[in-house]
């Protein structure tokens with residue numbers, strides 16, 4: 001059986017047995033909080049449980065590295081939609097130690113793209129269009145600095161409501177322990 005079929009089969013049972021009832025909640029976050037965190041597999045449940053949060057408590061935005069790299073990209077848009085339409089009163093940018101994105105080097109990714117058949121011409125075309133794939137795929141040196149930069153980018157965004165506290169945390173992906181990087185109430 002393929003993975004997709006396995007998921008679909010499980011889903012049929014899930015719905016039939018009304019297992020969804022224990023997850024019933026609304027589309028606005030109970031804790032009025034939005035957290036940007038990394039897509040790291042270790043954080044899927046740990047990042048919520050370690051902060052005492054459950055389904056329905058927060059808006060969760062995930063990407064590789066929990067970075068806010070573009071002021072008008074989809075992560076920043078999600079934050080603004082959360083604040084202006086979905087009852088979000090506070091935002092946390094949460095990076096983590098041992099982040100795969102932090103260790104990211106563009107060279108092996110580009111090499112692997114080429115190995116899988118992405119033509120060199122495509123990289124040239126993108127470069128002509130002003131897209132520097134190399135820079136775009138570069139990770140960060142320090143997770144603390146990346147979180148600080150993320151907080152700053154959100155806080156200083158021209159469309160952001162000044163009164164919304166933007167906090168910065170770094171989580172240990174093994175123990176769930178967080179270090180406070182930026183206290184948004186003081187920032």
Ligand SMILES: [Zn+2]
Pocket residue numbers: 038039040064065066096098099100101102
């Ligand atoms: Zn990560």
